Amino acid sequence: MGKQVAIFTTESNRKRPDALVEVGEKDIPKPGTGEVLVQITLRPVNPSDCYMVNLTYPGFRPKTFPAVPGGEGVGIVVENGPGANKFPIGTRVVAAPWNTLPGDGSWQQYTVVPEAVLIAVPDNVSNESASQFFINPVTVWGFFETLKVPKGEYLLQTAAGSTIGRQVIAVAKLRGVKTINVIRRKEQAQELLDIGADEVIVSSKEDVVARVKDITGRKMAYAAVDCVAGEMTDTVAASTREDGTVYVYGSLSGMTATVGVGNLIFRNVNVTGFWMVKWVEQLGEARDEKLKDVMDLLEQGVIVPFSGKKFPLEQANEAIAESWKEARGGKVFLEG
Numbered sequence: 001m002g003k004q005v006a007i008f009t010t011e012s013n014r015k016r017p018d019a020l021v022e023v024g025e026k027d028i029p030k031p032g033t034g035e036v037l038v039q040i041t042l043r044p045v046n047p048s049d050c051y052m053v054n055l056t057y058p059g060f061r062p063k064t065f066p067a068v069p070g071g072e073g074v075g076i077v078v079e080n081g082p083g084a085n086k087f088p089i090g091t092r093v094v095a096a097p098w099n100t101l102p103g104d105g106s107w108q109q110y111t112v113v114p115e116a117v118l119i120a121v122p123d124n125v126s127n128e129s130a131s132q133f134f135i136n137p138v139t140v141w142g143f144f145e146t147l148k149v150p151k152g153e154y155l156l157q158t159a160a161g162s163t164i165g166r167q168v169i170a171v172a173k174l175r176g177v178k179t180i181n182v183i184r185r186k187e188q189a190q191e192l193l194d195i196g197a198d199e200v201i202v203s204s205k206e207d208v209v210a211r212v213k214d215i216t217g218r219k220m221a222y223a224a225v226d227c228v229a230g231e232m233t234d235t236v237a238a239s240t241r242e243d244g245t246v247y248v249y250g251s252l253s254g255m256t257a258t259v260g261v262g263n264l265i266f267r268n269v270n271v272t273g274f275w276m277v278k279w280v281e282q283l284g285e286a287r288d289e290k291l292k293d294v295m296d297l298l299e300q301g302v303i304v305p306f307s308g309k310k311f312p313l314e315q316a317n318e319a320i321a322e323s324w325k326e327a328r329g330g331k332v333f334l335e336g
Contacts (some may be wrong), residue, residue: 001198004028004336007107007316008066009053021107021316022066031081036115037319038093042075042131045332047250051124053320056255059277061330062103062172069184070100070105074121074131084115084321092121092217094133096280096291107334109315119291122299124318130136132305132331136164137294139249139276140171140303145290147223147245151176156221156239159252160197160226161188163306163331168225169197174302180221180239181207182232185327203232212239225249225274229257237271247274306330 003025013019031037051057054070060069077091087093095117098106105111121130149155149172152162157168160181169192171178178198183189189200201211220241226233227250237246237259246269248257263269283290297303307331311319316334323332 002028004109005313006068007070007306007313009055009069010067011055011065012053013053016054017030019315021053021069021320022053023157023314023316025094026068026108028110031079031084031112033082034084034115035081035112036077036084036087036093036118037073037079037112038095038118038208039110040073040075040098040106041335042110042127043070043313043334044132044135044263045253045319045334046071046135047323048135049105050208050323059275060099060103061104064103066106067103069106070098070107072131072134072152073106074127074133075111077118078110080115080235081112086115087118087120092127092130093118094121094130095119096134096138098134099270099278107313109313109336119295120171122295125295125298128307128331128333129303129305131333132163132307133295133298135276136167136305137297137303138280138291139274140164140167141290141294141297142274142276142279143168143225143247144171144175144177147225147247149175149177149222152178152179154178154198154216156180156182156224156236158182158224158226158236159250160192160200161185162227164227166192166195166306167303169195170303171195171297174297180212180215182236182298187327203235209238220244226257228252230254231258233257233271234260234263237267237269240269242269244269245270245272247272249274249276308332310335312336 006026050143052060077087180199186202224246229251230253310333314334
């Protein structure tokens with residue numbers, strides 16, 4: 001069926017902070033039984049994608065190299081294999097997940113995936129929003145489905161100015177949950193208040209634990225989600241109620257999360273990891289229903305992912321560099 005442009009990472013990139021991808025070509029695959037060939041048109045550049053490039057992301061384990069990174073995107077159905085008939089040619093779709101084969105991600109123009117992992121995109125959902133359907137919105141929905149924060153109680157989050165942080169604020173408002181949002185740059189404070197944040201704490205200027213005590217009348221946050229890790233995790237645990245739960249779901253400060261014995265033992269704060277992939281796997285028969293709930297949030301405009309610059313697929317290294325900039329704005333994309 002011809003050749004396509006693809007972005008590759010190699011074994012030599014393993015654990016290298018300066019890892020770069022290579023632009024190359026590969027064959028356009030043919031869909032087999034129950035499979036669909038999709039032309040991917042837009043892909044966000046997530047931190048997890050960058051960790052795929054240097055092979056430190058646990059969900060990306062290629063068996064051979066070079067390998068194609070990329071965890072999500074939006075595309076168009078090009079061809080249905082035998083037995084696949086759910087999506088007519090031309091249907092816009094997302095996959096949950098795209099990377100169904102080790103090392104065969106979304107940073108390529110065409111890919112084959114099982115029909116069962118595809119979800120149709122409603123007409124009023126933009127490509128920018130649809131391409132970000134899986135990693136952030138599903139993670140946010142998983143937070144609320146499992147933490148079960150009661151209406152009127154506080155959920156605390158770190159890195160609140162991020163794309164996912166803004167989505168947490170939106171879903172919290174929908175569910176009647178109040179948010180305490182920790183950021184480093186005070187310039188983001190008004191932005192978050194304008195989109196519905198209840199409280200904002202600038203960690204570079206304020207004592208986070210003391211502020212949470214004031215905000216909650218010493219009750220502390222009902223639960224918390226932490227994307228920073230490192231020493232911040234202990235600060236978050238100290239800001240969460242006794243017997244509460246803290247999800248660590250990211251590692252912006254490094255690959256270690258520190259928690260003091262006082263919070264673990266004497267306050268019995270449950271500090272645990274949350275990985276959306278595992279949560280989706282555990283849903284069983286409820287998987288399709290929960291994923292539809294997330295797509296409904298995009299269709300209704302409850303979640304509108306924060307979108308930024310676009311780069312051609314061939315400029316993947318430039319896009320990666322842009323995605324790491326602290327004040328870059330919305331999510332960076334690869335298109336084409």
